[in-house]
Amino acid sequence: MSRSPEFAIGQSVRRSEDPKLVTGKGRYTDDISLPGQAYGYVLRSPFAHGTIGAIDISAARQMPGVLAIYTGADLEAAGYGSLPANIQMTGRDGTPMAKPPRPLLAVGKVTFVGDPVAFVVAESASQARDAAEAIELDIDPLPAVTSAEEALKPGAPQIHEEAPGNLAIDFHSGDSEAVDRAIAAADHVTRLSLSSDRLVVAAMEPRAALARFEPETGRYEVHVPSQGVFAMHNFLAAVLDVEPKMVHLLTDNVGGSFGMKSMLYPETVLVCHAAKDLGRPVKWTSDRSGAFVSDSHGRDIQVTGTLALDKLGNFLALRLEGFGNIGAHLGHVAPIYFTANIAKNVVSVYRTPLIEVGIKCAFTNTTFTGPYRGAGRPDANYLMERLIDTAAEEMGLDRVKIRKRNQIKxxxxxxxxxxxxxxxxxxxxxxxxxxxxxxxxxxxxxxxxxxxxxxxxxxxxxxxxxxxxAPPNKEMGGIRFEEDGTVSIITGTLDYGQGHAAPFAQVLSEKLGVPFDRIRLRQGDSDEVVFGAGTGGSRSAMMSGAAIAEASEKVVEKGKQLAGVALEVAVGDIEFEDGRFSVAGTDLSIDIMELADKVRQGLALPDGTPDGLDVTHLTDVIPSSxxxxxxxxxxxxxxxxxxxxxxxxxxxxxxxxxxxxxxxxxxxxxxxxxxxxxxxxxxxxxxxxxxxxxxxxxxxxxxxxxxxxxxxxxxxxxxxxxxxxxxxxxxxxxxxxxxxxxxxxxxxxxxxxxxxxxxxxxxxxxxxxxxxxx
Incomplete structure (x- = not known):
């Protein structure tokens, strides 16, 4: 048995998952139900900014089917941690980034329209919604600010005590004095102010979460759409204050994300708390109206760019100054897409000797922003390319020639x-x-x-x-030869629409000669993933591809030892090519799948011989591309x-x-x-x-x-x-x-x-x- 060339790396192989998805057989989080489950509904603030006077749940608590209603005070008393904000950064003066805590449900005040205020659990979704509408909110409105630039002005409404003047971070990179000198000496200076608008992600599948608590073990089973189960189950365990092994997180099919589902949201913790408190599974599913105000938004940056050129159109220096809108709370990787990603990517393909980036990131009374397809990369390239076109027009230069003149050769x-x-x-x-x-x-x-x-x-x-x-990181590559004759790839990225199954199988098929149609992909079970940085930043083919390729080498190493036993020859005489282990200089050989079968059937193995072909591998850190x-x-x-x-x-x-x-x-x-x-x-x-x-x-x-x-x-x-x-x-x-x-x-x-x-x-x-x- 040998690999089929039509499934080799570089071939246009159809997506393996499509027959299931296009015939309606996909399994998304909302498709999953557990016996005895109850349903949750989130009551959200109708005000962008305000002080909470009281939350009267008495009438709602008496409505049909209602099992529990939780407020911020309840969650605070339960001792849950703040939602994670993982990035550590310092501003231009060395001040650490402001990190106001984000409660699961609002406590004391609300900071944006959509801020979760109460969580209602009932026997049905409609009963939970009806009860939420009966809750009486006493909120004293406060002035609001929605623009990052306006939020940083004196007298703007103060949103978090931990961020005086609403400043999250004053990011800076580059040599200001050197850029000043280059601009002053330039033959031409182009200045352009522009913005990258705030966007709603609008993934096809709304967010959802379903949790079950097992009192005998103290373990949570959680179903949630994500961009990677390993990091998500660690985030959730930290907020729940339990060991990561006490969270079993599962992700099935995901209907789009673009960065939005990479982070932990309050609702996932809320269903876990309710499931433990009520002793039964609890499910929550977002509606589209809720998604518009509670899913992270994308982009929202305003920048003034200054490009200095000599008389021939050679770039001398670039300066970017502007504002990034964090929203009401920090997302888990905020504000990297406004700051470091802009500074890295604005370089583009050009030989610009000096680059300075200064971005002030502000809290506002809006939905928080997060990574959205590109996470600062498109914005940075857009800034550079608009400046180049504007400079070409101002200097009377050809748009193609000015680019060629400045490109890295x-x-x-x-x-x-x-x-x-x-x-x-x-x-x-x-x-x-x-x-x-x-x-x-x-x-x-x-x-x-x-x-x-x-x-x-x-x-x-x-x-x-x-x-x-692909920020430098490691990745898992697991290869498992199953009892049914299939081969599983296990890796820590996660397919939320990209079509990982076919290209990953192509890598394995080419490296090991495993028949393409016998390869399965497993990504969404935290119990199987020993490490995984998830899918994001265009990393999956690089990271998981490398992990699969390296794991395949380890399978071959094991296979040579096992083939030596099966073929009764010294390991040093075994060669591997095109899916077969062969004895050098003879026609004696065994296919890798046949070898796996022999091992399963009880091949007698001497001491020190691997007990099978299975491999769990973790790469070293792989650099960016x-x-x-x-x-x-x-x-x-x-x-x-x-x-x-x-x-x-x-x-x-x-x-x-x-x-x-x-x-x-x-x-x-x-x-x-x-x-x-x-x-x-x-x-x-x-x-x-x-x-x-x-x-x-x-x-x-x-x-x-x-x-x-x-x-x-x-x-x-x-x-x-x-x-x-x-x-x-x-x-x-x-x-x-x-x-x-x-x-x-x-x-x-x-x-x-x-x-x-x-x-x-x-x-x-x-x-x-x-x-x-x-």
Missing amino acids: PSQIPYRAPSDLTYDSGDFPGVLNDAVELSDWHGFKTRRREAKKRGKLLGRGIGSYLEVT FPNGSHVAEVEIDPETGVVEVVRYTMVNDFGTILNPMLVEGQLHGGVMQGIGQALMETTLYDEEGQLLTGSFTDYAMPRADNAPDFVFASHPVPATTNPLGVKGCGEAGCAGSLSAIMNAVVDALRPYGVTHMEMPVTPEKVWRAINGN
């Missing part, structure tokens, strides 16, 4: 960036050249004339990018209505070794569509009192299929040297390239009307006003 790699990271691989000029050619850059004038005849404006834009993906690319967008604008349509989209990317080209292209399609959503229609608006004005799909516009252009996808791979497979992460690249390409194209189309910049989203109203001078 292949001969300069390894390249030590101002971020203190070393780029290990890449051909940035080659990628841009491919994008220019594939997009028919030089045929644009003809297309623009044709559009003008139809009364339309045509614009084009480039979005080059480089991402620092640097995926990069150039995207070219063309947009058509109707000047009568202001409607913007993306009509052509070309992308050339360097993802190193590509495990499965079809899945990679699909990832890019999805990421670009999210970029289209942010650039053209999505935005989150609050009024002066902190009320969310875009709290449903009636008010919050999402991209649809008819907003998608035909995509042209191509690869220019230069394998990474930072991991065994040469992989570079691809999951967030679509967002990183699309914001710049689309917005540069919009400005290009509107330039005849004197437009030099537009803020996202470029809605028809905004465009119409820009055209008509309003």
